[in-house]
Amino acid sequence: MGMTLNTDKTMCNRVGRPNYPADFKRRLAVEACAPGISVSKLAQQNGINTDMRVKWRRGLCAGLFEPTTPALLPVLVKSRL
Numbered sequence: 001m002g003m004t005l006n007t008d009k010t011m012c013n014r015v016g017r018p019n020y021p022a023d024f025k026r027r028l029a030v031e032a033c034a035p036g037i038s039v040s041k042l043a044q045q046n047g048i049n050t051d052m053r054v055k056w057r058r059g060l061c062a063g064l065f066e067p068t069t070p071a072l073l074p075v076l077v078k079s080r081l
Contacts, residue, residue: 022065025059025065026065029056
């Protein structure tokens with residue numbers, strides 16, 4: 001017995017999780033580390049969950065949001081003469 005999909009219906013309206021840029025995450029994580037800042041208010045002002053901000057702060061401490069530059073490696077080309 002085969003299974004067929006009904007292609008007449010459109011996909012559901014569920015919105016996926018937002019993918020915030022690294023500089024946005026870094027900025028909020030740095031702001032949250034400042035003394036006297038309310039983490040809840042900071043998260044609320046930026047429309048994110050407080051748990052996300054905590055995760056981003058851990059990422060900041062681990063160096064995950066540091067700008068990366070591609071490393072240039074030396075290349076040796078041998079000719080086949």
